[in-house]
Amino acid sequence: MSTIDKDQYIIKEEPYYSPLEDEIELYEAAYKAKLPVMVKGPTGCGKSRFIEHMAWKLGKPLITVACNEDMTASDLVGRYLLDADGTRWLDGPLTTAARIGAICYLDEVVEARQDTTVVIHPLTDHRRTLPLDKKGELIDAHPDFQLVISYNPGYQSLMKDLKQSTKQRFVGFDFDYATAQVEADIVCKETGIDNENALKLVKIGETARNLKGHGLDEGISTRLLVYAANLINQGIAPTKACRMALVRPITDDADIRGTLDHAIDAIFA
Numbered sequence: 001m002s003t004i005d006k007d008q009y010i011i012k013e014e015p016y017y018s019p020l021e022d023e024i025e026l027y028e029a030a031y032k033a034k035l036p037v038m039v040k041g042p043t044g045c046g047k048s049r050f051i052e053h054m055a056w057k058l059g060k061p062l063i064t065v066a067c068n069e070d071m072t073a074s075d076l077v078g079r080y081l082l083d084a085d086g087t088r089w090l091d092g093p094l095t096t097a098a099r100i101g102a103i104c105y106l107d108e109v110v111e112a113r114q115d116t117t118v119v120i121h122p123l124t125d126h127r128r129t130l131p132l133d134k135k136g137e138l139i140d141a142h143p144d145f146q147l148v149i150s151y152n153p154g155y156q157s158l159m160k161d162l163k164q165s166t167k168q169r170f171v172g173f174d175f176d177y178a179t180a181q182v183e184a185d186i187v188c189k190e191t192g193i194d195n196e197n198a199l200k201l202v203k204i205g206e207t208a209r210n211l212k213g214h215g216l217d218e219g220i221s222t223r224l225l226v227y228a229a230n231l232i233n234q235g236i237a238p239t240k241a242c243r244m245a246l247v248r249p250i251t252d253d254a255d256i257r258g259t260l261d262h263a264i265d266a267i268f269a
């Protein structure tokens with residue numbers, strides 16, 4: 001399988017990542033110890049960006065797979081395809097990653113069907129193997145291979161939660177929104193907006209995060225703060241940009257919208 005172009009999965013430019021604590025150091029240790037990693041936290045708080053940054057820092061290829069409920073083990077592992085010359089085996093992304101020694105990031109892994117856990121188990125314990133049942137091949141994972149999964153705690157139903165036997169194959173990182181000044185720095189760096197406006201956006205974010213559990217399922221993500229800043233950079237009035245980016249997407253509840261709209265007007269007054 002020397003035909004795989006490993007280079008296409010290498011991240012050439014440093015993905016900007018502002019550390020929240022000592023997660024960079026901890027991740028490096030987990031990678032060196034060949035431990036699979038689970039990243040947990042609310043949407044848009046920097047999980048994917050962190051993994052991209054780490055893959056770049058370690059100089060390893062990164063293969064990201066967005067999992068969904070229709071995804072089967074074959075979508076990860078590979079399948080036989082029918083073409084003019086007969087059947088041909090095509091590696092799935094997990095198989096490619098195990099062969100070339102990539103970091104394989106399974107985003108939202110709980111969404112995937114249960115049979116996918118069967119294939120990740122032997123890859124995530126001392127065996128580090130991937131059985132391609134349909135092909136009758138057993139792959140020994142490349143020494144550089146690492147499996148990373150992401151997981152939004154609280155979103156999934158009990159039915160969809162990972163089994164303990166799966167969870168207990170990973171070390172875990174808890175992610176959350178950055179503290180106010182760090183989050184403002186992130187918004188500035190990502191968008192070029194000034195610090196004063198970035199801090200105002202962060203303040204609106206905080207207001208919404210305090211409403212979590214009191215009518216909101218989830219606070220405003222850093223991603224949405226970045227969206228709002230991008231709209232402001234387009235010349236949109238901040239109050240309008242905030243309504244559009246920070247309020248309309250997250251709730252249809254008239255009272256909560258009213259509260260947030262009011263906070264926006266007060267903060268940008």
Ligand SMILES: Nc1ncnc2c1ncn2[C@@H]1O[C@H](COP(=O)(O)OP(=O)(O)OP(=O)(O)O)[C@@H](O)[C@H]1O
Pocket residue numbers: 016017018019020041042043044045046047048049050152178186190222223226
């Ligand atoms: N620590 C950080 N450093 C740099 N940028 C960040 C950081 N945290 C969040 N961001 C910004 O927030 C955006 C969303 O982050 P990211 O895509 O990593 O979220 P996520 O946690 O993977 O969300 P999801 O669970 O929805 O996939 C990024 O595109 C980036 O602009």
Ligand SMILES: [Mg+2]
Pocket residue numbers: 047048049107150
């Ligand atoms: Mg993500």
